[in-house]
Amino acid sequence: MKEKIMAASIELFEQNGFSETSIQDIVDALGVTKGTFYYYFTSKEELLMDIHLRYIEGLLDEEERIISDKQRSVREKLYDIIFMLIHNVERQGREARIFFREMKHLSEEHLQKVKEKRDLFRQRLQALIEEGMKNGELRCDLSPSIATLTVLGAANWSYQWFRPDGELTDAEVAKQMVEILLDGMSAPSVSKAE
Amino acid sequence: MKEKIMAASIELFEQNGFSETSIQDIVDALGVTKGTFYYYFTSKEELLMDIHLRYIEGLLDEEERIISDKQRSVREKLYDIIFMLIHNVERQGREARIFFREMKHLSEEHLQKVKEKRDLFRQRLQALIEEGMKNGELRCDLSPSIATLTVLGAANWSYQWFRPDGELTDAEVAKQMVEILLDGMSAPSVSKAE
The missing domain is CATH 1.10.357.10 (Tetracycline Repressor, domain 2)
Structure with missing residues (x-):
């Protein structure tokens, strides 16, 4: 999952920029919850x-x-x-x-x-x-x-x-x-x- | 003034990034109003x-x-x-x-x-x-x-x-x-x- 979060984020950061991408956008792209994100990254x-x-x-x-x-x-x-x-x-x-x-x-x-x-x-x-x-x-x-x-x-x-x-x-x-x-x-x- | 707005913006964009800098930040740095900004830039x-x-x-x-x-x-x-x-x-x-x-x-x-x-x-x-x-x-x-x-x-x-x-x-x-x-x-x- 950590790998998947990184891959999805890289795609979003490149497309929309780091500042414009929220943690919500990242978890939405993967269909997971914010809890999952915070399990891997602070x-x-x-x-x-x-x-x-x-x-x-x-x-x-x-x-x-x-x-x-x-x-x-x-x-x-x-x-x-x-x-x-x-x-x-x-x-x-x-x-x-x-x-x-x-x-x-x-x-x-x-x-x-x-x-x-x-x-x-x-x-x-x-x-x-x-x-x-x-x-x-x-x-x-x-x-x-x-x-x-x-x-x-x-x-x-x-x-x-x-x-x-x-x-x-x-x-x-x-x-x-x-x-x-x-x-x-x-x-x-x-x-x-x- | 156009020149001054560009110079102040360049400084702010480099320091904080384009997305993180608001028009308010730019006019605050110059002590002018938003109206002044919009006179020069849409x-x-x-x-x-x-x-x-x-x-x-x-x-x-x-x-x-x-x-x-x-x-x-x-x-x-x-x-x-x-x-x-x-x-x-x-x-x-x-x-x-x-x-x-x-x-x-x-x-x-x-x-x-x-x-x-x-x-x-x-x-x-x-x-x-x-x-x-x-x-x-x-x-x-x-x-x-x-x-x-x-x-x-x-x-x-x-x-x-x-x-x-x-x-x-x-x-x-x-x-x-x-x-x-x-x-x-x-x-x-x-x-x-x-």
Whole structure:
């Protein structure tokens, strides 16, 4: 039931917004009583935090799995992370949009929890980029934090535009994005040779 | 007064959210009557649309000015556009956050107007990238639309993290971001030569 309440709420929050959705709307959508809701959540805000935490924790687990793979290069791991983020928009588009839009409705304490996990995701990606700079895969004349935020921005922005039924698959979009971020958009004759 | 109402609303919308801010809150913040509000806006939703339109129209004007400059290369123009987007977060951080977060509160008709202008911004950027592919500045083996969305994502995401009082200035962030997007993050020995 907890799962059902979360799924129904995600749908309502995305459609109508967090503030516009009441606990009554949520229980009406499921045909249950408010008592059922309060058995699982103390408030609508706690439910929102659970949605946020589950979303970011899922991403953190996948990121850890990718980074700990000793068989793959930094370049390959960057592809895996970007693919994971875009693929995730395909699988969890609603959660992604709620994650980015409704964060301001979290209480200060809950927001802090979510922010710590977001920061961890970014810090691990930055550590991977720094590893690539040390092992010679990546150039060293860039700020690791700007490089990290550029990669994250390009991939995360896809929640605004990526459509699973669009022209390119998530794998193709990720492949092109990694090529741009690692090899650049310049024509070979004018890049690096300058 | 119209300007003052917009400025006060932007502050309240960012602090408390669009739904949580009433017209009463807005007029209270300014010490005026509701009559004054309704002299300039028919509703809170119309005010939100005016904020959105003014924001995107400002960006469109600057984009046009940049692209029409015959003295500059495509590479330089891409720098100018990325700098403009990051610099804009510095100048108009509140408007930027409201622009991305509160769009769902626009009516279908107003949303359409804003979307058309957003699309125009993206289409013009894509035309610039296609021009670079034709004139030999940019490589031709990338999808122009993915390249455009990667550039836009990297730069737009800065509204989530760029702080004017941070370590790097907007010009330095833009410079590094353009280097990544045009020349790539790979070390010279492993990029392109593969």
